[in-house]
Amino acid sequence: MFTKAADWNMVSDATCKQVHKVKLGKENNRRDKFLSAEEIQALLDACDSNVISITGKTIQQKQAHLKPIILFALNTGCRKDEILSLKWENVDLKHGFINMVQTKNGDRRQIPINDTLRNTLKGLTRRLDVPWVFYEVVQKKDKVTGQNKEIVKRFGDIHRSFNTACRKAGIHEFVFHSLRHTFASHLVMAGVDLTTVSRLMGHKSLTMTLRYSHLAPNHLTSAVNALNTSMTISTNLAQENEKDLHH
Helix, strand or coil: HHHHHHHHHHHHHHHHHHHHHHCCCCCCCCCCHHHCCHHHHHHHHHCCCCCCCCCCCCCCCCCCCCHHHHHHHHHHHHCHHHCCCCCCEEEEEECEEEEEECCCCCEEEECCCCHHHHHHHCCCCCCCCEEEECCEEEEEECCCCCCCEEEECCCCCCCCHHHHHHHHHHHCCCCCCCCHHHHHHHHHCCCCCHHHHHHCCCCCCHHHHHHHHCCCCCHHHHHCCCCCHHHHHHHHHHHHHHHHHHH
């Protein structure tokens, strides 16, 4: 930034040199946490179960509304706000894709709908007076009549209910955004190439997707094994030369 500012005569070259002397901090190379297949099932089951207190008392506190949202995240890799702001007009079940309009980087992208996501979306209650795919219905007392009236709105946040579900599932230090990492991680482990994963994630560059490369050691092995054919020819030639020397 300061190099460009110096080119535009907005700062002096001396200032630019001083900025360049600043040492960069160490890069955080920690691997993003993701859920195993067993943990995913445990989290989904937790959404349908009640909370059990320390004394063994059952507390009626389910997160059933959270289950389809989690399934959506696991099968699309979308961010939380992208999911909660999604409207039915952007869902095309007939052709099997979702037009993601409100994204973090501002670029639109199309997300394929797999069978799991299709069944999840078909199982949702859709109301003609509600544009959002995921919404909540709350009861609020009218100040004039004193009677409860129904208010329908999109989810503002699901932080509390998600934490509760994670606690019931025995999953610790896990946030909703980690479901996005779970989506990418399982794709890579299933053998999907990083370029495709990058497009599905909506990454601006492949560099952002390379954080998952450690999950695909088989790709490196496959790349080296591609040389087997040519190496075999070379080995045969070497063996033939060795035979000639013995003769």
